[in-house]
Amino acid sequence: VREEGEQELKRSSPALAISGLAAGLSMGFSLVAQGLLHATLPVPFWGPFIDNFGYSLGFLIVVLGRQQLFTENTLTVILPLLAHPNWNTIWHIIRLWAVVLVANLLGAFIFATVIAHTDVFQPSIQLAFKEVSLLSLRGGFGTTILRGIFAGWLIALMVWLLPSSDGSKLPIIILITYIVALGGFAHIIAGSVDVLYLVNIGAASWYTFFIGFMLPTLIGNIIGGVMLVAMLNFGQV
Numbered sequence: 001v002r003e004e005g006e007q008e009l010k011r012s013s014p015a016l017a018i019s020g021l022a023a024g025l026s027m028g029f030s031l032v033a034q035g036l037l038h039a040t041l042p043v044p045f046w047g048p049f050i051d052n053f054g055y056s057l058g059f060l061i062v063v064l065g066r067q068q069l070f071t072e073n074t075l076t077v078i079l080p081l082l083a084h085p086n087w088n089t090i091w092h093i094i095r096l097w098a099v100v101l102v103a104n105l106l107g108a109f110i111f112a113t114v115i116a117h118t119d120v121f122q123p124s125i126q127l128a129f130k131e132v133s134l135l136s137l138r139g140g141f142g143t144t145i146l147r148g149i150f151a152g153w154l155i156a157l158m159v160w161l162l163p164s165s166d167g168s169k170l171p172i173i174i175l176i177t178y179i180v181a182l183g184g185f186a187h188i189i190a191g192s193v194d195v196l197y198l199v200n201i202g203a204a205s206w207y208t209f210f211i212g213f214m215l216p217t218l219i220g221n222i223i224g225g226v227m228l229v230a231m232l233n234f235g236q237v
Contacts, residue, residue, distance in 0.1 A: 001163055002083060005076035008068070009092040013099050016068055020100040023067035024107020027189045030058030031129060031197065032115070034181070039128035048182070051132075055181035056174045058190060059155075063162070063173055068100045070188055074225025075156040082234045101188075101218075108192040116200035130203060133194035135184060137204065141216050144186050148220020149228070151185035155221075156229035186217040 008016075033054030041047045062069045077096055081089045115121060115129065139147065158176040165172050180187060195213045198204035 001076055001160060002079035004163075005073075005078070006080045008073065009077055009080060009089065009096060011096075013095065016096060016099045017103045019066075019068040020070075020103025021107045022065070023062045023069045023100075024104040024109075024189060025111050026061040026065065026067060027058040027069070027104070027108060028111030028115070028193050029061060030055045030190050031112075031132060031193050032121075033057040034132045035121075035125055035129040038132055039125050052181035053174070053178055055190065056177040058193075059177040060170070060173055063158075064169070068103070070097065070101045070104050071152055071155040071221050071225055072159050073097060073100055074152060074222055075159050075230050078226050078230040079234055082230065104189045105192055105214075108189055109196050112193050112196035113200050116197055126201075129197055130201065133197050134203070136186065136191040136194040137198075137208065137213060138184060141212070144213065144216035145220040145223075147184060147186040148188070148217040149224040150183065150220075151180050151187045151217075152221035152224025153228045154180050154185065154224075155187065156225035160229060160233055186213070186220060188214065188217045188221050191217055 011019075033056075034051050035054070037051035037054045038047070041050055059069075061067070063072075073096060077093050081093060116126075121129070154176050158172060161172055161176075162169055191213060192209075195204055195209045199206060199209055
């Protein structure tokens with residue numbers, strides 16, 4: 001995992017930006033899959049147990065396609081810093097995080113805008129997108145930070161587990177991301193697709209996106225990925 005992080009830190013900013021944009025766009029399919037399942041399943045209590053499997057689709061595309069996703073980088077690029085602390089590595093981490101986060105969010109915004117303002121999906125599916133997306137705005141600032149910590153923790157653990165998966169990457173990705181969705185934990189990119197969709201249809205404001213969702217989720221994801229996974233797993237190894 002550390003070697004992967006070292007390779008990522010050496011990549012140019014344009015390469016990171018393109019890969020990050022692709023990841024942001026790909027994460028939009030988590031909302032699409034969840035919305036389609038939500039719209040076609042019956043209402044009973046077991047509905048969420050099925051439609052939350054759709055959340056895994058975006059992560060499958062990103063991870064198997066080796067695209068740059070912000071929460072994965074909270075683990076991989078921190079390990080080289082823990083192994084060899086220096087200011088040059090810190091600078092490269094800040095550069096990578098900034099480029100990938102902005103590119104991810106741009107991709108999420110583009111995807112959300114397209115599905116909100118075109119007729120690709122029927123009104124009944126659009127309503128399902130709205131219902132699924134509103135779940136990302138549950139809780140206040142502190143609660144969202146905690147939900148972000150759990151999401152960052154689990155996604156970083158997924159990255160930690162994949163190199164030793166021995167060909168079983170698919171079930172690991174699906175299981176962990178399914179728990180993120182089922183638990184209502186906050187992921188900065190997958191959740192941004194949801195909230196930006198609400199912004200596009202007028203169901204949420206930009207203030208709600210930046211202050212109510214993005215900021216606390218970003219703080220939580222970084223704490224979960226860096227403190228609870230990178231440092232602890234580096235220490236045990």
